[in-house]
Amino acid sequence: MTRASSRRPGPPTRTERGIPEATVARLPVYLRALTALSDSGIATASSEDLATAAGVNSAKLRKDLSYLGSYGTRGVGYDVEYLRYQIAREIGVTQDWAVVIVGIGNLGHALANYSGFGTRGFRIVALLDADPTLVGERIGDMEVRDFAQLEEIVEADRVSIGVITTPAGPAQDVCDRLVAAGVTSILNFAPVVLSVPDGVDIRKVDLSIELQILAYHEQRKSGEAALPQVPELPALNGMPDLPSVGGGVGA
Amino acid sequence: MTRASSRRPGPPTRTERGIPEATVARLPVYLRALTALSDSGIATASSEDLATAAGVNSAKLRKDLSYLGSYGTRGVGYDVEYLRYQIAREIGVTQDWAVVIVGIGNLGHALANYSGFGTRGFRIVALLDADPTLVGERIGDMEVRDFAQLEEIVEADRVSIGVITTPAGPAQDVCDRLVAAGVTSILNFAPVVLSVPDGVDIRKVDLSIELQILAYHEQRKSGEAALPQVPELPALNGMPDLPSVGGGVGA
DNA sequence: AGGAGCTTGTGAACGTGAGAACAAAATCGG
DNA sequence: CCGATTTTGTTCTCACGTTCACAAGCTCCT
Numbered sequence: 001m002t003r004a005s006s007r008r009p010g011p012p013t014r015t016e017r018g019i020p021e022a023t024v025a026r027l028p029v030y031l032r033a034l035t036a037l038s039d040s041g042i043a044t045a046s047s048e049d050l051a052t053a054a055g056v057n058s059a060k061l062r063k064d065l066s067y068l069g070s071y072g073t074r075g076v077g078y079d080v081e082y083l084r085y086q087i088a089r090e091i092g093v094t095q096d097w098a099v100v101i102v103g104i105g106n107l108g109h110a111l112a113n114y115s116g117f118g119t120r121g122f123r124i125v126a127l128l129d130a131d132p133t134l135v136g137e138r139i140g141d142m143e144v145r146d147f148a149q150l151e152e153i154v155e156a157d158r159v160s161i162g163v164i165t166t167p168a169g170p171a172q173d174v175c176d177r178l179v180a181a182g183v184t185s186i187l188n189f190a191p192v193v194l195s196v197p198d199g200v201d202i203r204k205v206d207l208s209i210e211l212q213i214l215a216y217h218e219q220r221k222s223g224e225a226a227l228p229q230v231p232e233l234p235a236l237n238g239m240p241d242l243p244s245v246g247g248g249v250g251a
Numbered sequence: 252m253t254r255a256s257s258r259r260p261g262p263p264t265r266t267e268r269g270i271p272e273a274t275v276a277r278l279p280v281y282l283r284a285l286t287a288l289s290d291s292g293i294a295t296a297s298s299e300d301l302a303t304a305a306g307v308n309s310a311k312l313r314k315d316l317s318y319l320g321s322y323g324t325r326g327v328g329y330d331v332e333y334l335r336y337q338i339a340r341e342i343g344v345t346q347d348w349a350v351v352i353v354g355i356g357n358l359g360h361a362l363a364n365y366s367g368f369g370t371r372g373f374r375i376v377a378l379l380d381a382d383p384t385l386v387g388e389r390i391g392d393m394e395v396r397d398f399a400q401l402e403e404i405v406e407a408d409r410v411s412i413g414v415i416t417t418p419a420g421p422a423q424d425v426c427d428r429l430v431a432a433g434v435t436s437i438l439n440f441a442p443v444v445l446s447v448p449d450g451v452d453i454r455k456v457d458l459s460i461e462l463q464i465l466a467y468h469e470q471r472k473s474g475e476a477a478l479p480q481v482p483e484l485p486a487l488n489g490m491p492d493l494p495s496v497g498g499g500v501g502a
Numbered sequence: 503a504g505g506a507g508c509t510t511g512t513g514a515a516c517g518t519g520a521g522a523a524c525a526a527a528a529t530c531g532g
Numbered sequence: 533c534c535g536a537t538t539t540t541g542t543t544c545t546c547a548c549g550t551t552c553a554c555a556a557g558c559t560c561c562t
Binding site for chain 1: 507508509510511512
Binding site: 317324328 | 538539540541542
């Protein structure tokens with residue numbers, strides 16, 4: 001999304017050390033599938049096996065893997081451990097990334113409690129909150145620190161990834177501070193559109209949006225006939241009482 | 252994704268009461284932007300205003316809205332309240348959807364505590380867990396109930412949406428039970444690929460995948476020169492010690 | 503050694519999505 | 533009442549993503 005590099009015309013211009021965004025988004029899924037296979041003691045897997053485990057079709061998987069190189073063997077399949085290492089290296093999780101979590105509400109709390117953030121490759125170096133009553137609280141083996149210490153921590157620990165789990169209100173300010181401190185990747189759980197300068201990547205996770213997408217499809221399944229086919233057109237400013245939809249989900 | 256209805260050829264065949272998936276995913280964002288504008292007392296907004304608030308470009312926004320109908324006025328813009336109602340109706344959040352949350356670990360706990368799940372249009376009717384030591388615990392104004400009561404609850408409250416916040420292990424079983432009980436939309440936080448029959452929509456939220464996508468881009472920013480351009484090829488089964496990447500994030 | 507049988511890697515066709523650009527329609531000022 | 537101005541709705545074009553289909557390449561069996 002944020003990475004749509006503008007390239008010159010001609011052929012799809014795939015490589016050039018650039019992997020399509022859609023493929024990048026699936027690599028972690030393949031990585032997990034490979035880990036599962038490896039844990040089951042399976043040493044070799046065909047694209048069909050892998051695709052099943054990852055929930056995609058095999059042609060797509062093969063094409064995705066082809067962007068990384070030719071790591072399979074025709075007639076045989078892929079060496080699970082080898083491919084796993086190659087994908088991990090390509091994604092960048094063979095090294096450790098320092099992460100700070102800002103906003104220790106319900107959600108921040110929950111994330112902090114994930115064992116090592118659930119995934120190797122990432123290391124939570126600080127839990128930050130501006131609320132003095134939270135500072136000092138222990139969560140697992142960490143202690144909540146004052147948001148004012150952000151710059152200091154980012155510099156000391158070379159933090160490149162920030163997770164925002166504050167309410168919508170302060171999210172943009174927190175984001176600006178993170179960016180100013182040198183953070184270049186942000187995972188945002190606050191229900192707002194954050195704006196960041198070029199060179200900073202941002203991804204958003206929004207529970208209420210996911211639910212609303214499900215609701216749309218749900219409505220088309222059950223409704224189909226129960227819905228007015230011609231959209232009812234209440235006179236301007238005269239529509240029925242409307243609940244405040246679209247509200248926030250932030251911690 | 253799950254809703255790729257196969258249609259006959261010809262023109263893009265947009266309407267037919269079908270809105271492109273990419274557009275559906277943005278409607279909730281527009282809804283939130285409209286709510287914000289409405290709360291600021293703004294009665295009318297141009298596509299440019301709205302697009303800025305929603306973080307998209309105005310041409311895309313106009314095209315998205317055109318799938319719903321002609322709700323704007325040329326030379327003027329859109330009536331904020333009116334458009335908000337139309338989008339809410341199209342998404343389906345003018346009615347209330349009953350939701351159950353299964354798996355009251357850290358994350359389930361956090362979700363349960365969101366005020367009314369953060370968004371009107373959805374109503375949490377039950378928090379379920381199979382762990383007897385959790386059953387009976389009060390969270391907000393709700394009480395954790397036994398997972399065994401699932402079918403009963405789904406039927407009684409006409410639950411159509413289920414949220415899975417269990418660890419990876421039991422997730423598929425929970426999913427099967429939900430589907431069997433009559434749930435037709437699932438929001439999955441467990442780090443596994445769930446398989447569901449046709450007619451059931453599933454969406455996945457996966458923190459570790461989001462982080463890994465950020466890591467990939469981060470690596471290309473900082474690495475670029477520090478990385479071996481030619482992928483190092485450790486002999487088969489002879490690669491360096493590899494941390495167990497791709498692990499889970501489940502509660 | 504040679505052919506049969508698999509499975510990968512990729513070229514080509516197709517479908518979906520994004521953005522530029524413009525004609526149609528509404529308001530407003532004179 | 534008419535023309536200038538604004539802004540929508542839509543068409544067209546291009547880029548991206550997915551899927552099909554098959555040649556290339558590897559292994560195994562005879």
